[in-house]
Amino acid sequence: MEIKQVESPNFRSGRNGKKIIAIVDHITAGAFPGCLNWLVNPGSQASAHYLVNRAGEIYQLVQDEDTAWHAGIVAKPSWTLYDGSNPNRYTLGIEHEGFDGTLSEAQYQATLWLHRQLMARWGIPADRDHIIGHYRIDSVNRPNCPGPNFPWERLLADLKQFPYPSVTIIAGGTSLPGVIIDGYSQAPVAEFCRALGKTVSWDAVTNTVLVQDYLGPFYAYTSYVKIAVGSQLIPATIINGRSYAPVRGLALALGRQISWNDETRTVTVF
């Protein structure tokens, strides 16, 4: 996914020393591109860090490190982590084009991806205290932001089940779906090794993925979530039954090198 940059003047530099702890979801109550124009109009005195439209496009209006003006007014809040100071200082705001919280499927997938990116970048947990609606901060003036049809249950379930942002890994000319965990790109182990022409076998008795390699036997102990290449141990993670391991460690263990393209968010193995 791509994030388009359109700068809004409606922000304050920095965060007054506060740490980002939560994402606040909003609805624009207006159609695109009018809602984008509003959020970048100096007269509106309003903004958000991101805007996701119904076409599934993501716009960044304010940098994460700066304070956007999206939830600064507090009235009868129900948010347990509100600390008495301006919530703009310690939250990220995502606006969604729409009226009652109903999102298009493209818009849902885009905001899901964006939530994963931001959660990984800022260490935000997937729960209802850290992923909140604007109405939790201002229940008086914004009871319908982001609206009754906003897909809270689906979003939280998807984020809890799979909180990791995606990254594309190109190995042996094959494009593989990788994930970013703790800042490191991780490849699905079996697919990665197959793409590089390695024979992969599964030992159901010992619950082990075996990869034969010229550098020595290669084991993925899925029950212990460890990958062993010879005597070298690589930490791994099991997500939905698949073992993922850091792509750099895997590539080096198999005698390969990697390059990272920040623009396309792609790791290429060569």
Ligand SMILES: [Zn+2]
């Ligand atoms: Zn709002």
